[in-house]
Amino acid sequence: MELVHQGKVRDVYADGGDLILVASDRVSVYDVVLPTPIPGKGALLTALSLWWFEQLADIVPNHIVSAEDVPAEFAGRAVRVKRLDMVKVEAVVRGYLTGSGLAEYEKRGSVCGIDLPAGLVDGSKLPEPIYTPTSKADVGDHDLPMTFAETEDALGADLATRVRDITMSVYRRGSEIALEKGIIIADTKLEFGIDAEGTLRLADEVLTSDSSRFWDAAAWKPGQTQPSFDKQFVRDWAKSTGWKPDDAEAPEIPQAIVDATLARYIEAYELLTGRSWS
Structure with missing residues (x-):
């Protein structure tokens, strides 16, 4: 191959x-x-x-x-x-405010051009989920936020609208299923591609601990760091070392952090699917 x-x-x-x-x-x-x-x-x-x-x-x-x-x-x-012609936009949806969305909100009161109510804090549930796409960066580069109008310019109005609407439907379905299992899906990103027959298809991964923020619904409380089942644990550890993404070398992950991260991924899988991981 x-x-x-x-x-x-x-x-x-x-x-x-x-x-x-x-x-x-x-x-x-x-x-x-x-x-x-x-x-x-x-x-x-x-x-x-x-x-x-x-x-x-x-x-x-x-x-x-x-x-x-x-x-x-x-x-x-x-x-x-299937071989797909990949859509050149990362389809991101947020139901809760945190991460880069929170940082943008604190500067502008909006995320990707969408105005949000005043007074929101880290972990706040948004009035409605919002579509906040980003550019699709190569390895070593950073994804950049886009407005919906910018995705229309990049993809054409019809494709941009279909990607947005399907992304919102996937998030709503996924959130309902996850919440029944005790997990809040705070946000997620999806990727799409078009096959040889012109069909738009969901690609890559979907609603995983790498592509989503999974929070413990029972422990959720706005204004604090949320207990999670995702790679935010690794992000927080990396940040605590003083490392910055533009540094020449990324830090090695200690074994304790490796083990704790894997345990969170396993717990998310078992809670969501009802299956045992062994």
């Missing part, structure tokens, strides 16, 4: 008319890949995405061809997928 693309976390190989999408154990924070892997993370992301693709199949078709017909060395963390 030919390696045709290496992303922050996933490697893509050409295999006949299909692609093999392999989820590695790499972890990225602030668009930087850290030097220490999280063993087993790729398999967890793959399994959780496959579960979500099933829950969302009536909303949007996806890119999966097979989860079994993959090279043996990648079994469990790879899927065979």
Whole structure:
């Protein structure tokens, strides 16, 4: 097989008319890949995405061809997928205010051109979920926020609208399912592509601990750092070291942080799917 693309976390190989999408154990924070892997993370992301693709199949078709017909060395963390012309926008939706959205709100009172009520704090639930897309950066570069008008300019009005509307529907469905399991999906990002027949498909991963913020619903309280089941734990650790994304070298992750991160990913998988991870 030919390696045709290496992303922050996933490697893509050409295999006949299909692609093999392999989820590695790499972890990225602030668009930087850290030097220490999280063993087993790729398999967890793959399994959780496959579960979500099933829950969302009536909303949007996806890119999966097979989860079994993959090279043996990648079994469990790879899927065979359709070749897609990827949409050049990261589709981000926020139901709660935190992270880069909070930082933008504190400066401007808005996020991606959407005005928000005064007085919101870290962890506040928004009156309605908002669509806050970003540019799709290469490895080593940073995604940049976009207004919806900018996505219309980049994609055309029809495609931009379809991506936005499907993203909102996926978030609403996912949030309802997760909340029943005790997890708040604070925000998430999705990727889409168009197949050879012109069908818009959900691609990459969906509603995982890498692509979403998963909070403990029972412990949620605005104005504080929320207990989470996602890679925010690694982001917070990296920030605590004094490291900055523009530094020449990223820090190695201590084993205790690796173990605690993996435990959070496993807990999210088990809570959402009702399945045991072993």
